[in-house]
Amino acid sequence: MSSSSIVAETFAKLRQKSRTAWQSLRDRPLILVGTATCGRAAGALEILKVIKEELEKHGIDARVLEVGCMGHCYAEPLVTVYKPGFPPISYGYVTGGIAARLVQDFLGGDDPCLEFALAALETNDMVPALTDFPRGMIEKPIILDKCGLIDPEKIEHYIALGGYAALARALTREPEWVVEEIKASGLRGRGGAGFPTGRKWETCRLAPGEKKYVICNADEGDPGAFMDRAILESNPHEVLEGLAIAAYAVGARQGYFYIRAEYPLAVERVKKAIEEARQAGLLGTNILGSGFSFNVDVFQGSGAFVCGEETALIASMEGEPGLPRHRPPFPATAGLWGKPTVINNVKTLAYVPHIIERGAQWFRETGTAGSPGTAVFALAGKVINTGLAEVPMGTTLRQLVYDVGSGIPKGKSFKAVQIGGPSGGCLPEAALDMPIDFDSLSQAGAMMGSGGMVILDEDDCMVEIARFFLDFTQKESCGKCTMCRLGTRQMLDILEAITKGQGRPGDIELLLELAEDVKAGSLCGLGKTAPNPVLSTIRYFRDEYEAHIKERRCPALMCRELIAYYILPEKCERSCDACVGSCPVEAIYPNEDRIKVIDQQKCVKCASCLEACPPQYKAVIKLSPPELVAERGRKVNIP
Ligand SMILES: Cc1cc2nc3c(=O)[nH]c(=O)nc-3n(C[C@H](O)[C@H](O)[C@H](O)COP(=O)(O)O)c2cc1C
Numbered sequence: 001m002s003s004s005s006i007v008a009e010t011f012a013k014l015r016q017k018s019r020t021a022w023q024s025l026r027d028r029p030l031i032l033v034g035t036a037t038c039g040r041a042a043g044a045l046e047i048l049k050v051i052k053e054e055l056e057k058h059g060i061d062a063r064v065l066e067v068g069c070m071g072h073c074y075a076e077p078l079v080t081v082y083k084p085g086f087p088p089i090s091y092g093y094v095t096g097g098i099a100a101r102l103v104q105d106f107l108g109g110d111d112p113c114l115e116f117a118l119a120a121l122e123t124n125d126m127v128p129a130l131t132d133f134p135r136g137m138i139e140k141p142i143i144l145d146k147c148g149l150i151d152p153e154k155i156e157h158y159i160a161l162g163g164y165a166a167l168a169r170a171l172t173r174e175p176e177w178v179v180e181e182i183k184a185s186g187l188r189g190r191g192g193a194g195f196p197t198g199r200k201w202e203t204c205r206l207a208p209g210e211k212k213y214v215i216c217n218a219d220e221g222d223p224g225a226f227m228d229r230a231i232l233e234s235n236p237h238e239v240l241e242g243l244a245i246a247a248y249a250v251g252a253r254q255g256y257f258y259i260r261a262e263y264p265l266a267v268e269r270v271k272k273a274i275e276e277a278r279q280a281g282l283l284g285t286n287i288l289g290s291g292f293s294f295n296v297d298v299f300q301g302s303g304a305f306v307c308g309e310e311t312a313l314i315a316s317m318e319g320e321p322g323l324p325r326h327r328p329p330f331p332a333t334a335g336l337w338g339k340p341t342v343i344n345n346v347k348t349l350a351y352v353p354h355i356i357e358r359g360a361q362w363f364r365e366t367g368t369a370g371s372p373g374t375a376v377f378a379l380a381g382k383v384i385n386t387g388l389a390e391v392p393m394g395t396t397l398r399q400l401v402y403d404v405g406s407g408i409p410k411g412k413s414f415k416a417v418q419i420g421g422p423s424g425g426c427l428p429e430a431a432l433d434m435p436i437d438f439d440s441l442s443q444a445g446a447m448m449g450s451g452g453m454v455i456l457d458e459d460d461c462m463v464e465i466a467r468f469f470l471d472f473t474q475k476e477s478c479g480k481c482t483m484c485r486l487g488t489r490q491m492l493d494i495l496e497a498i499t500k501g502q503g504r505p506g507d508i509e510l511l512l513e514l515a516e517d518v519k520a521g522s523l524c525g526l527g528k529t530a531p532n533p534v535l536s537t538i539r540y541f542r543d544e545y546e547a548h549i550k551e552r553r554c555p556a557l558m559c560r561e562l563i564a565y566y567i568l569p570e571k572c573e574r575s576c577d578a579c580v581g582s583c584p585v586e587a588i589y590p591n592e593d594r595i596k597v598i599d600q601q602k603c604v605k606c607a608s609c610l611e612a613c614p615p616q617y618k619a620v621i622k623l624s625p626p627e628l629v630a631e632r633g634r635k636v637n638i639p
């Protein structure tokens with residue numbers, strides 16, 4: 001029998017066994033509880049306990065599975081119930097009480113408790129399905145398609161739903177075919193720079209040398225990004241399969257997952273996945289009888305942002321300080337231990353099995369000509385539905401913010417989106433209708449980055465946002481390059497002065513000049529992109545910088561030193577003392593008319609009075625510049 005037939009036959013048996021195991025899950029009601037980090041943070045482990053106790057208490061025979069993240073992080077804890085005669089229904093914001101009701105009334109009786117339902121997972125005439133919502137019409141899950149629906153610690157679930165078929169298929173073809181297929185798909189690296197994956201693999205494949213490595217980069221250090229963690233926690237086999245296919249394509253026999261140690265659940269689930277794949281003959285020696293052997297280990301990073309940069313990552317794996325190195329040579333020709341090495345992001349590798357299984361042309365049918373496929377975004381900040389979304393490249397920011405994210409909370413207005421993490425930029429409202437992909441974003445002065453998206457509203461000060469991100473990169477700079485180490489420090493000093501009302505004429509020009517110097521004088525992407533948040537905020541929100549510098553005024557009323565709290569005498573309800581009781585420093589006192597007044601010398605600007613003042617009065621406001629308080633006080637004759 002040929003090697004290809006052995007592979008096909010061995011895999012067919014494995015898949016049949018897995019399908020049988022998967023189908024047997026439905027022989028009784030099934031409850032899925034999302035226990036990825038987002039679920040756990042919202043109390044999912046407690047919900048899991050309640051469900052198990054209630055099943056036991058009521059003698060109900062049902063299976064309970066722990067699954068990963070479905071992307072609806074805003075509604076965690078999330079529980080999905082499969083019961084014969086009903087569509088599969090997901091319930092959001094589940095409390096212990098709701099969990100108990102689901103067991104007693106739905107599983108024990110026939111009341112599906114629709115008042116707690118988020119959506120059904122299939123179209124039906126009882127409950128609206130996820131695909132009936134605007135969000136469901138925009139999303140196109142490829143790499144998130146199984147997240148939240150399978151137990152990430154059960155390889156048979158992944159295999160039953162099509163997993164590892166692509167590896168089996170690849171092993172029946174020549175490695176060159178695999179490289180060509182990935183090249184033809186137009187897949188671009190999802191780790192930030194968007195480099196063509198096929199070209200990287202080809203370079204590594206053609207590089208001389210027997211020993212080669214493949215590495216999955218799961219460092220994910222950007223503030224606001226959590227896509228890679230969610231994928232590894234929810235479906236680690238998809239990434240592992242992609243890594244194995246990469247290894248076969250380039251001729252590597254050893255691979256690594258580089259995961260930050262702050263992701264303990266991802267580390268645990270990836271280790272478990274490696275072990276399961278080994279047991280199933282999908283890793284190790286002579287995989288599926290193909291003659292190809294490949295092993296994988298996990299390396300835990302220590303959490304420095306710069307260690308996500310590929311050459312710093314390699315240095316840290318080699319036991320050296322995590323400092324970036326000069327390129328060329330690029331890792332594809334001289335990487336780990338000087339050997340040709342492919343480094344790919346978690347999401348890049350997750351696409352690989354889908355492309356090998358369904359073909360390069362299929363992949364190109366989604367997305368834009370220059371950026372085929374989908375993009376996974378982590379929506380965070382001032383948006384109603386925070387969480388993950390996988391949408392075709394070319395989707396507009398408006399669709400993401402309003403249709404997927406359901407808009408801005410508390411009736412506030414959209415101001416900007418910080419996209420691409422600290423290397424990215426802030427885009428204003430005018431960019432809402434821009435279709436986003438790698439190229440359009442960089443033209444607009446931002447970056448796709450790894451897909452972190454922080455949405456900002458009218459209360460966010462753009463100078464402060466730029467200061468926040470620069471503060472992050474400044475602290476994370478490894479210090480090797482003078483311009484990155486000291487140039488970002490100087491820029492940060494200027495931004496800090498501006499947010500404190502100590503900005504000087506010419507500061508904006510100085511920031512622009514320093515930004516160019518930092519970009520030009522930095523070795524790695526950290527320094528080269530660190531000025532982006534400053535440059536993009538100056539480009540789109542220059543008036544806010546000018547207000548801070550020329551008028552000592554923060555238009556968003558956010559910069560602490562440029563605001564003061566003030567109680568409107570005409571709105572203060574004399575008999576109400578809510579603000580007085582809320583003030584931690586006794587800065588509020590009644591005047592002779594029992595109208596409350598704030599002693600500005602004592603006030604520590606904690607905002608408690610603003611929150612304590614009953615909504616029907618709304619007497620406490622913020623003013624900027626702080627001098628306005630004295631002006632207003634004089635008008636109403638208040639000391
Ligand atoms: C400061 C810095 C941090 C980075 N962090 C990550 C990261 O956490 N994950 C990642 O995949 N790529 C990161 N990158 C990009 C990597 O250097 C590299 O380009 C990427 O892993 C290649 O994978 P891809 O081709 O699949 O995108 C970072 C780059 C820089 C400059």
Ligand code: SF4
Pocket residue numbers: 306323324476477478479480481482484485522523524525526527528
């Ligand atoms: S650019 Fe910054 S982070 Fe990168 S090597 Fe230079 S000093 Fe280190």
Ligand code: SF4
Pocket residue numbers: 565582583584585586587588598602603604605606607608609610
């Ligand atoms: S902002 Fe805080 S410290 Fe200032 S008056 Fe209000 S409650 Fe007191």
